[in-house]
Amino acid sequence: QKEVEQNSGPLSVPEGAIASLNCTYSDRGSQSFFWYRQYSGKSPELIMSIYSNGDKEDGRFTAQLNKASQYVSLLIRDSQPSDSATYLCAVTASPSGSARQLTFGSGTQLTVLP
């Protein structure tokens, strides 16, 4: 069983809409959650981290975490064509630097249509 699951997409939204990306994880002990953006042929870029239940907002991005449901999501408001990329969810078991590994989902491909 894959530890971090994401819908592979592709997910298409019109420009200006809200894009909603979802991720579920299997390890109830998971404590740290990250969203990376990866443009085609480029390296992953960290865009959000979240450690506690609830919402965390940063500009047009909002990360949402629900540990009881083992679910983390990323909302992108006012989506722009430049947001078209693959979004990777990553999870680790500890909130501090003691955790040894990140586990990545396989990513959701987002296309924002002009």
Place this chain on the structure above:
Amino acid sequence: DADVTQTPRNRITKTGKRIMLECSQTKGHDRMYWYRQDPGLGLRLIYYSFDVKDINKGEISDGYSVSRQAQAKFSLSLESAIPNQTALYFCATSDWAGGNEQFFGPGTRLTVL
């Protein structure tokens, strides 16, 4: 200048050849990682190192070896390359104080014929 650099950026080689991929960082991070990425499979951890004397196998270490020459340098070797090692390889770094946020290098595209 980039904080995490990888050399070479692209490499084509033949089955059976020894290949070394190099990673250097100027971020001052103590932790370094090697991943490979294949279409549809996401990022998979090959090896990781928390300091010069600490080397650990990841999910898919078979066929690979690593060397941590200094805090800033972490090399990945394929002793005898095979075609199914064709992939995009990424180096990443993180800092103990910064939690588990990892920062990636630009990647090396390796093709084994």
